[in-house]
Amino acid sequence: MEITVAKYAGFCPGVRRAINMADEALRVAEGNVYTLGPIIHNPQVVEDLQKRGMNILPDDPDALQDYYLAGCSVVVRSHGIPPKLTEFLLERGANLVDATCPTVKKAQKAAMRLAGEGYKLFVIGNTDHPEVKAILGHVNGEAVVIKETSELKEWWESQTRKVRKVGLIAQTTVDLLMFRSLVDGLINEVPELIREVMELKIINTLCRNTLARQAEALQLALASDFVVVVGGSNSSNTEFLRKICESTGTAVVKVESADELDLSLLRGMERLAILGGASTPGRIVEEVRRRILA
Ligand code: SF4
Known part of the structure; x- marks a missing residue:
């Protein structure tokens, strides 16, 4: 194998x-x-x-x-x-x-800059995520957190005053698809926004390491018969890697440690990829590799 x-x-x-x-x-x-x-x-x-x-x-x-x-x-x-x-x-x-x-600090600074320059700030991300809570704290809560274009639309329709300047940033670990879909939604699915807004400023606060990890996961899943994703069961970035692999149709399993891996799943597989989340120690990834080889 x-x-x-x-x-x-x-x-x-x-x-x-x-x-x-x-x-x-x-x-x-x-x-x-x-x-x-x-x-x-x-x-x-x-x-x-x-x-x-x-x-x-x-x-x-x-x-x-x-x-x-x-x-x-x-x-x-x-x-x-x-x-x-x-x-x-x-x-x-x-x-x-x-x-x-430091990448999160850049996102906090981008939020403060936009809010300070009078932009109505939108943050793509999850309201409950500690990073988003920290970003909101840096702008005294003066931002709208969105996950879907419909939320943006609803917010827009509920406004009575005109908004002329819109600023957009994202939680650093948001995936590229979500970021793209919200930027696209902002421009194409909320027509009132484009009619009213004079300035639209998007600051790319996405984490390069996360983007590279996700792109690599996709490539490896496409080139393999089976993928083992190693990471904490409560880690959302690890779960997202699993979902990326699953979306390709390649068989995938997520484990927290080498002992959890059911080796019978690997029988007959020729090309196997092992991935790890951003919070997974390299040592545990190596233990998984050794267990497969043993
Ligand atoms: S994934 Fe890691 S490098 Fe990227 S923003 Fe979060 S902590 Fe920083």
Whole structure:
């Protein structure tokens, strides 16, 4: 059997940076070390950090009220946090270790720039995603989050005042199809928008690493008889890779660890591809490869 391990399997640069910063905080900090929510969507990595003394704080500010944080180190994960939460943590005396991914920071800055220049801001993404919540926090909630053109249409129809300037950004990990469909919808499916709006500014905030990972997943799925996607069951980017592969008609299975893989599924397969999500350690991808070869 020919096995191809994806070039982009394993941590993305933002996650790798966050894990390294959490490691370093555990190494040097004198007080307690916390992350705001699990640092990544991978149970093995989170468990390993917990064994080494990392504690997890709720990422909901209301739930944080009861914690004594003075002198503690708080690692902000790659999704970033709203400025109000940063202020709250600093007021409580916490030392912030800001592991917000630089690509996410660019999206936050793009949002602030557009809002500051008077554009009505739209963010393509998921309202509940921590990255989107952090972006909204950077513009005092003055943005509309959309996932489908119909939402954009509804918002437009509910407005009584004319809107002359529209700005658009996206959650960094939104897939290209969704981004394209919303940009297309904005121009082609909301005719009132084009009649009224004098300026339309789109800032491409999509993560290059995510786009490359998704493009590679598609290529490998098309060239293989079977795909194994490795990643946390709660990781949405891993699930999206699985869906991309499934859309090609190639058989695909998603596993969290090597032990979970049912080897009988691979019988008779000639070309196998192994993919990993952005929050999957390369070590687990390698364990899957070794188990298949054993
Ligand atoms: S997926 Fe992209 S934007 Fe998100 S943490 Fe990784 S590198 Fe940063």
